[in-house]
Amino acid sequence: MAREMAEHDWAQSPLGPREGWPPALRSTLALLLACPTPMFLAWGPDLLCFYNDAYRPILGYRSETALGRPFRDVWASIWSDIEPLVTTTLAGESCTVTDMRLDLSRQGRPEESWWTFTYSPVFDDAGKIAGLLCVTGETTARVVAERERAAAAERLDLALSAGNSIGIWDWDVLADRVTADTRFATLYGIDPDKAAAGASIAEFFAGIHPDDLSRVQSEVLDAVERCGSFRSEYRLLNAEGRVRWVSAQGRCIAGADGRCERFPGVSYDITDRMTSELAIRAAKAERDFVIDLTARQRVATDPETIIRISSEALGKRLGVNRAGFYRLLGVKQMRHGGSWTDGTLAPLTGVQAVSAFGARAEQRRRRGKTLVFSDSRHDNDGDLLAYAEDGVLAGLCVPLMNAGHWQAGIYLHHAEVRHWTPAEISLVKEVAEMTWLAVERAEALLRLSQRVDQQSVALAEATTEIKAEADRRSAAESQLRQLQKMESLGQLTGGIAHDFNNMLAIIIGGLNLAQRRLARGESDVGKYLDGAMEGATRAATLTQRLLAFSRQQPLSPKAIEPNKLVAGLAEMLARSLGELVQLETILSAGLWKAKADPAELENVIVNLAVNGRDAMPEGGKLTIETSNAYVDDAYAHEAELAPGQYVQIAVSDTGTGMSPDVMAKAFDPFFTTKSVGKGTGLGLSQVFGFARQSGGHVRVYSEVGHGTTFKLYLPRFWGDEPPTTVRSAPATLRQGKPSDIVLVVEDEERVRNNSVEALRELGYTVLHAASGAEALAIIEAGQDVTLLFTDVVMPGMTGRQLADRAAPLLPKMKIVFTTGYTRNAVVHNGILDPGTNFLPKPFGIDQLAAKIAEVLDA
Structure with missing residues (x-):
């Protein structure tokens, strides 16, 4: 453990490097490591864990990750048991526990173990409590042995008693x-x-x-x-x-x-035990019999079949010679063996006359009494005798009553003298009632089947009519949806045309004025060119926002630490939001990493912050808050995203708020509540497109007069990729070297010429080609190329195909792709292929210079 502590990376922990540890911690660890008894130390505000070699087996599977972790996290499974002891110890009072039962689950499964241990406070260099020290030992073997010894003594006392x-x-x-x-x-x-x-x-x-x-x-x-x-x-x-x-x-x-x-x-x-066991066996046998019979009855659908299988099963269970069920019908006819005449019991064996039963026996039967009889013996009052003489049939008749009337009965014959026990009679009654219910259910199903058959034609006709109505409704809904789509498309194209016409008017007007003045020999055309450049830049920004809304902008998601990103933006936002807006950041401790494009995420946060500022014309408070979030199945279904763990970034303002109607249209393209010229209406559309393209979601909560909150959900990053650092202000762009040879491949001549001239202006040696085949021929001829700058979408050979064929010829050559549309070979579902260098069109000379310098310096 001393070696592991020395090799552990403490720089990332709250304690910092070992060189800066206080003497009190060092001396306590020296005592702990030298002790042969299991000991652990929990130190600092987070109670970080240290332990010696003797304590390692107690950790079990946790021993690989426990060092330096918070005590509460290591023993989370038993924290509810030991937390009161920890609290007492940290208050300055030592605790001693003897034979405490704890489920440590050392092998990853529940276990029964007992422990004796002490918790003692430990002090820092200033004499304040800095943690706790535990000395422990397992007492499971002794506790179990004592328990077994006590059980044996109890059994001995019971035997002697x-x-x-x-x-x-x-x-x-x-x-x-x-x-x-x-x-x-x-x-x-x-x-x-x-x-x-x-x-x-x-x-x-x-x-x-x-x-x-x-x-x-x-x-x-x-x-x-x-x-x-x-x-x-x-x-x-x-x-x-x-x-x-x-x-x-x-x-x-x-x-x-x-x-x-x-x-x-x-x-x-052992009479009492065996009597109980035999009773349990008999009960189990009867239970299994009833379960089996119930299953067989459930399969049968014909009443006659249900009666037959029940009779056969009961006869086999009790070992009788004949068994049958009988019912009273409207015509007073039995289904088995004989008939009902004048409301009296007819001969059941074919031998005994009706009068042999006697009037009193018939009265008992009508009252639902169970009859036990033979075929020839009865007393003078007509009561049937309970036992038969040798060589005659002994019978049992169990009636089933309904509302005080005989409805059905079960009749059993035995060939020898038989005493019917109460348990057997009870079983017969149970089976008879179960069979009677099954018969009634089967007949009800038959009647229901007949009614269903009668209604099937009407149901088919109704179904046909319903289907026709559904087809008409579907056609109407489809037409309505098409009209809504056309209305939305009209709104979208109208907004695009309006904004682009304004920008083109600035560009065309500025260039026309510059041309006229240059034609007259005047050189003061800077303001016209600046205006044209501003219009072109606004048009490019509008294009990017349209791509973001349509989820087609190229993203390069990485591991982000949102707290660092928000903290890095806070200073810039505080300056740009103005003096009337108070900015507050609430950064959650233990925040997960998020997976997103850091540059686009910064744009989204700035966009939301600026919207919040505009909603507070008289000033107010803007809050940016981070937290971990878990999206359950219900919320995921509503938001149309996958359930699981997300990082939430919330931007809240105390401004004017939005009405429900405005909030419902907040993410619609070109929808804005700002005055003319104050916004394009694409800012929130861009936020929505970025969130969905990143695999997350965005929700808005607002109340008029109280403010608005936007909650951005980004998927949690899993893996070991190092987090992306917050971007700093760009340094001065480095000038190109003539020794750096750039090959420009572009099928559009004017775009190619502009790129060539821009790169030469930056100091690079530039070659150019109008197609992938032409560029490949230059490389195959032996021309050395430092960087290949190629369009992706070209006729004949795409930029991706060119790069794949040229890379083996010049292994050290760097490659930068450019395109004005993202659905191509290097961008999939809006996400750049890993390791791809990409510069979207349109781009200015500064952007071109920055990207080329970034790739060459990598």
Whole structure:
């Protein structure tokens, strides 16, 4: 750990380089590193973590990144448990914790562990608390061992409290003499005095249930023959017919010859446990039966099929010979076996007469009583007997009632004498009710199907009419959208024509006046040329804003630190906004990097700031604030962008605000509330286009009389790319050298001539070509070229194709692309290809000089 601390890059941390650390921190770290006990130190306002080698295993997977990170971040998973201790310690009070349960998840998954540790405050050179020191040790093994020991003691106490439920035996195998205590003798029905004196093994075997005897004898014999252990569970049957379950365990003791001589062991009563287990097994069997039957009923759709499968399943479950469901219909006809006559129960077996049931039995049936009977026995009052004699059929009839009336019944036959248990009768009732509901559901579905069939034709006709109406509505909506598009297009083209005509009037007028004066020999034409240049510059700016609105401007996104960018703009904005506007920046701590074009982002912030200033003619406050933001699914769907993490830059003013109608049109091209000549109406359109082209979003919030806030969302940058620094003021452009040879490739002659003359004016040696093929021939002829300045869109061979073919011939040659339209081979979806040098048209000589110098100096 000492080596890792020495190699760690502390310059980026709040502590700074190690050379500047205070003596108190150095001495504490020396103590920590020399200690063989696990220790860690949390130092400074952020409680940065330091620890020794013994503490590293406690960190687990965190050990690779924990050094120098805030204590709260390292142990975020248990912070709620330890935060009160940290707060107490930093207040000056040491804390000692014994056997605290903490889930450290050292391997990345939950774990159970216990810890004993102390937190002590540590002091800086001035004697103030600067952090805390922890000495810790894991006590998991001891805590678990003590817990298991306590559980074992509890089980022992429970066993001893069972009293006469546990018995001990000792069998002398050679003498066949078993001595046992009173508890064992009581369990097996042996006289305690005789058991104490000794009895044969056969006498004890006599108490085992006949169904288990042969198995137990075989298991005992096997244990004796191999001189091993014995373990078994079986039933005991006493003279009164009472059954008890026991668990017996024993182990053979071998003599000198290796054969079993003695066989001691213990037996204990497990009747309560086995009774519960058997009940659970029976309940599980019935549950599985009901679940399976329900699934089979759900598949069936025919009532007759549902009744048949239910009868068969129930008969198989209870092992009966005949099973059937019967229903009362309007015609009083049973679906199986016989018929209903005069409201009385007809023969169900085909043997017994109606009168055999008796009037009283019929009354019981009508009241919903379950009938248990045979086919030939009943008492003088007509009650059916619960048991049948040997050789006759025993039956069970369970009715299903609805509103006090018999609706259906289930009837079961058994070929032998059968006592129907309450559990079996309950199961029969459950299955009968379930089947009855399934039958009703199936019949309801059949009736519904018939109604659906009857309505299908009407539904088809209605569907046809609805589709026709939908087609008419769709056509109308399409026509309306087309009209709206044409109206928007008319507004856009009208705005463009108006502004361009004004700019062209300035350019043409200035050049005409300059021509006339030069023709008369006058040289004072500077003001006319300056006016023409100003008009051309405004036209170029308008073009760039149109490209930004249409998301076609070429962007070069990089990793940006927004706080540095805003801080770098603050001084310039404070001067340009005027004395009446107070500028405030609120820069969030821990701000993520953003991914955007830094130059265009600066333009957007300046644009929003200027708009805010114009909205405060009497002065006010302009605030630029940065923060991290998470866009959830709902907001992302509304804003039409991907959910996730974004960096937010908000520009707020305390100006006049916007009404809802104005706010709805704020981002429309050429829409402005400013007076004529005060703005083009493309500023906010440019902001919107930049945000969307950058993969982000912009929202406006405003209230009349209270001000406006624009919130710009930019995607968070992920990766290791170094952040882009804030641009400083451009230095004086360097003059070209004659040794730097620039090859200009442009198919438009006037544009080519202007570029050639401008570069020669700057001091470069310039060659030129009218096409990619001509330029390639110059290079292939052996001409050395320092920089290739080529248009992208050219007939025959594009600038991208030219660069790809020329680069292998001159590996050290630099390349700069230029074009007036971005949808081409070097710009994709408005984003420049990585490593591409690009100068958009139109450009002035200063811009050309700056770009060429930048590329050559790179």
